[in-house]
Amino acid sequence: MLIINNLSKSYDNSNIKAVDNINLTIKPGEIFGFLGPNGAGKTTTIKMIVGLLKPDGGRISLSGIDIWENPLDAKSKISYVPDNPEVYDKLxxxxxxxxIADMYGISKELRLGKIKYYTELFKINDVLGDTIGSYSHGMKQKIVLTSALLNEPELFILDEPMVGLDPKSTYNLKEIMRKMCDEGSIVFFSTHVLEVAEKLCDRIAIINKGKIITIGTMEELRAHAKERESLENIFLELTE
Amino acid sequence: MNRFISLIKTDLNNTFGFSYLIYNFKKKKYIWQPIVAFLAILSFIPTYIVSVKFLRDIYHVYSGIGQSSYFLQTGIILSQILVFLLGIIYVMSKYYFANDLEQLVPLPIKPSYIIGSKFVTLMISEYITTLPLILPFIFIYGRNTRVNILYWIYSILIILLIPILPLIIVSIIVMAFMKYTNIKGRKDLFRVISGIFFIGIIIYIQIILQNYAQRAITDGSEFYINLISDSNFLVKKMGQIFPPGMWATLSLVNHGNIMGIAYLLLFLLVSLLGYFIMLLLSESLFYGGLIGNTEVRTSRGREKRNIRAIKSTKVSKPYIALAKKETLILIRTPIYLINSVLGSVIVPIIGFVSIYSNDVFMTSFKEILNMYPQYVVLASIGIIVFQGIANSVGSTTFSREGKNFWIQRTLPITVKDQIIGRILAALFPQLIALLSLLIVESFIISLSIIDIFLIIFIGLLGSISMAEIGMIIDILKPLLIWDNPQRAMKQNLNVLISLGIGSLYILILGYLVIKLIGKVNINYIYILLSTVFIITSIILFMSLRKLIKRQFENIE
Structure with a gap:
């Protein structure tokens, strides 16, 4: 269970809060979509969950472990895919x-099996001997995805994962996300692709100006909106 | 012309981060940075004062034989050599490995505009390195000779002009080098090897010229007569090798008469002419070396490489994996390799060659060294420990992560593993430095196995403290935003601060050792050094643990 309590963050000691007192509880086996316009606070929230940004206030815990008090335990249960796949070009x-597998302490058999499976799935198995600097943007994203999947995370957290992926890989990623949830993991991702969120997510939260303005299943979201059709209309209405 | 000025402005801003500085200043962030920089500079002052005093003595030697102008020329030529040597790395990374090239090349501008504007930025970077070198020469000469205001005005102009010609020569050589080595395949490796070869040739040529100059100066029976009759005799003789250095000197020496302005104009005109020749050549040379530069090997043999890559899978402990990753990146990034590893190889070789090329000196030097092998051991330990901070591997270990820093911070890796892994990586270039030093020394003196062991053991112990000092400085304020690996290592204030602190530490220890030599048994000195290094390492390790934990949480 991922529990976020009263999480806040402002930058440069200014009074403008990038994330303003948000609360979330996400159960194992849930795919959770995090939506919002540019600069709404999605990436800031995600960075606080994975340990890249220290919150000004509030708590984040995963399976009862406080992420900022026991970072090592928490990080061994989390896999993170950032919005920009910056990885070591010279490796x-x-x-x-x-x-990455060494850092998570994954055995040789297990890692080789997973590497084979995911790199074949993403069709990057034939470039594993090349330096990452020679990869395209999409290929870099796939290598980051593969590295995040080597570990069996309790929380799989992705920032805009579909950007830059080809349709086939997007499809595969969605399948992987579904499968992980079936196995009891939490999948938490931010996206601009409303269609994906609508079809894939068990629950959705929309964040704007640092505050969560709505949260629930697609049905619940529809019930609250005037124009009860697509998520696009709901999104536009709420974030105006 | 507007385009050209706009390019220069953008490049200056991009290189020195003016907008970023102003932003930080307005936001009141990192105001302590200038204070730290100031302290770092202060830490160099003791060493600097000693050197300036030494220079003053040299001035009096030259002025004693009526050749004080030769003193000025030495300063100018040394500055030009420094610009040339540093320029090789600067030019290479600025013209060919900077990230802004991806934006510049598609723009409708001529190659000469890109080179011309980058050249200006480089020149300004070079002032930072030449000023501390040339200023003492200018001041010592100015204060000890009767000069007027014109001398100081000419000095400013000459200082501004000094880097131009050496940088032009480097630019042209590097552009030609890159064009003709731009071959598909193992480009990086090929370039590093030919780069070493190239530097070797330069050193060789320099030594030949040095010998030639020495002989040219002292040859013939008229030497002493000339020495007395012409106060610029040495300058003119030396000027036969590189005339611009002579023009600059003669312009300063003759500041009181018309010849001064004439030589200054000559120096200026040749510099400008050189600049235009370089721009002209850049039109045909620059893109030839640049385009396809970042292309990596073709898919030929890819399958074999994949199989090899997968087969090479080995489970490692986190700190070993980290050390391995650091070392691989260090080796595969030419700029890092040149800065951290080649330096430690080249320095002993230069020292050796310059000693070896002088027969008389060599023989007596050998004799002295063989009489006191313990001094060689102590000096070697000193050299290795100094390399430990000068190789800047420790002091850039976090900065080099750059945009990839998120990986380190989201992985479940303990702080202890972080420190050990990074220290191990910093010791790798030290092993190469040790090897090259020991090989060079084996030609000059026969060291016993115990001596060799002492050099390796105490040298590496000291290197650990040096790596830790660097890491402490680096983690306090890692330089993570850079577009060119050159900036992580060469334009990183952390390198300078660490070098200052590390040198001070070595200076104090060295002073202590010199005081003890002869008073106590040499073995006690070895034990003392080892103990100091071990205690320092432990204390630094403990502070690093706290610092890294804190900074990994707080860096935004």
């Missing part, structure tokens, strides 16, 4: 994957 794909 070969395989070297990078092995590096």
């Amino acid at each position: 070969k794909g395989m070297e990078y994957l092995n590096f």
Whole structure:
């Protein structure tokens, strides 16, 4: 269970809050979509969950472990895919994957099996011997995705994961997300692609100006909106 | 012309981060940074004062034989050599490996505009390195000779002009080098190897010229007569090798008469002419080396590489994996390799060659060293420990992560593993430095196995403290925003601060050792050094643990 309590963050000691007192509880086996316009606070929230930004106030816990009090325990249960796949350009794909696997302490058999499975799925298995600097943007994203999947995370957290992926890979990623949830993990992702959120997510939260303005299943969201049709209309109405 | 000025402005801003500085200043962020920079500079002052005093003595030697102008020329030529040597790395990374090229090349501007504007930024960077070198020469000469205001005005102009010609020569050589080495395949490796070869040739040529100059100066029976009759005799002789250095000197020396302005104009005109020749050449050379530069090997043999990559899978402990990753990146990034590893190889070789090329000196030097091998051991330990801070691997370990820093911060890796892994990576170039130093020394003196062991053991112990000092400085304020690996290592204030603190530490220890030599048994000195290094390492390790934990949480 991922529990976020009264989480707040403002930048540069200004009074404008990038994230303003948000509360969320996400159960294992849930795919949770995090929506909002540019600059709404999505990435800031995600960065606080994965340990990249220290909150000004509030608590985040995963399976009862406080992320900021026991960062190591928490991080071993989290896999994170950032919005911009910046990885070590001078390492070969395989070297990078092995590096990540070493950090999570994954056995040789397990890692080789997973690497084979996911790199074949994403069709990057034939570039593992090349340096990452030679990869395209999408390929870099796929290597980050693969590295995040080596570990069996309790929380799989992705920032705009569909940007830059080809349709086939987007489809595969959605399947993977579904499968992980079936196995009891939490999948938390931010996106601009409302269609994906609508079809994939068990629950959705819309954040604007640092505050969560609505949260619930698609049906619940529809019930609250005047124009009860697509998520697009709900989104536009709420974030105006 | 407007375009050209706009390019220069943008490049200056991009290189020195003016907008970023102003932003930080307005937001009141990192105001302590200038204070730290100031303290770092202060830490160099003791060493600097000693050197300036030494220079003053040299001035009096030259003025004693009526050749004080030669003193000025030495300063100018040394500055030009420094610009040339540093320029090789600067030019390479600025013209060919900077990220802004991806934006510049598609724009409708000529290659010469790009080179011309980048050249200006480089020149300004070079002032930062030449000023501390040339200023003492100018001041010592100015204060000890009767000069008027014109001398100081000419000095400013000459200082501004000094980097131009050496940088032009480097630019042209590097552009030609990059064009003709732009071959598909293992480009990086090829370039590093030919780069070493190239630097070797430069050193060789320099030594030949040095010998030639020495002989040219002292040859013939008229030497002493000339020395007395012409107060610029040495300057003119030396000027046969690189005339611009002579023009600059003669312009300063003759500031009181018309010849001064004439030489200044000559120096200026040749510099400008050189600049235009370089721009002209850049039209045909620059893109030839640049385009396809970032292309990586083709898919030929890809399958084999994949199989090899997968087969090489080995489970490692986190700190070993981290050390491995650091070392691989260090080796595969030419700029890092040149800065951290090549320096430690080249320095002993230069020292060796310059000693070896002088027969008389060599023989007596060898004799002295063989009489006191313990001094060689102590000096070697000193050199290795100094390399430990000068290789800047420790002091840029977090800065080098750059945009990839998120990986380190989201992984479940303990602080202890972070420190050990990074120290191990910093020791890798030290092993190469040790190897090259020991090989060079084996030609000059026969060291016993115990001596060799002492050098390796105490040298590495000291290197650990040096890596830790660097890491402490770096984690306090890592330089994570850079577009060119050159900035993480060469334009990183942390390198300078660490170098200052590390040198001070070595200076104090060195002073202590010199005081003890002869008074106590040499073995006690070895034990003392080892103990100091171990205690320092432990204390620094403990402070690093706290610092890294705090900074990994707080950096935004």
